[in-house]
Amino acid sequence: xxxxxxxxxxxxxxxxxxxxxxxxxxxxxxxxxxxxxxxxxxxxxxxxxxxxxxxxxxxxxxxxxxxxxxxxxxxxxxxxxxx
Numbered sequence: 001x002x003x004x005x006x007x008x009x010x011x012x013x014x015x016x017x018x019x020x021x022x023x024x025x026x027x028x029x030x031x032x033x034x035x036x037x038x039x040x041x042x043x044x045x046x047x048x049x050x051x052x053x054x055x056x057x058x059x060x061x062x063x064x065x066x067x068x069x070x071x072x073x074x075x076x077x078x079x080x081x082x083x
Contacts, residue, residue: 005043007063014054018044019061030062030070037062037070 007019020040022029029036044060062073 005047010053011057013057015057015059016053017059017061018047019063021063022065024064024066024068028068028070030064030068030073032070032072034070037073 005018006021007017009017020043022036022040024030028034031037040062048055048058
């Protein structure tokens with residue numbers, strides 16, 4: 001049963017990991033104009049706005065069945081957390 005996301009892990013500390021699993025057999029779901037990418041991002045924003053959880057302890061992960069690229073997801077992958 002999908003409740004929070006395709007795959008979700010909640011910790012008692014308030015940390016949450018949400019994973020969207022996408023197939024790339026016929027298209028690139030990580031492409032900048034991919035409807036699946038924008039729906040995923042919208043769902044994550046809505047989840048963050050509507051739920052009580054520790055955003056700074058949360059992980060949002062997009063899993064794709066084969067290596068694909070898109071400039072938006074590439075920029076997320078290259079992002080560094082300030083130390």
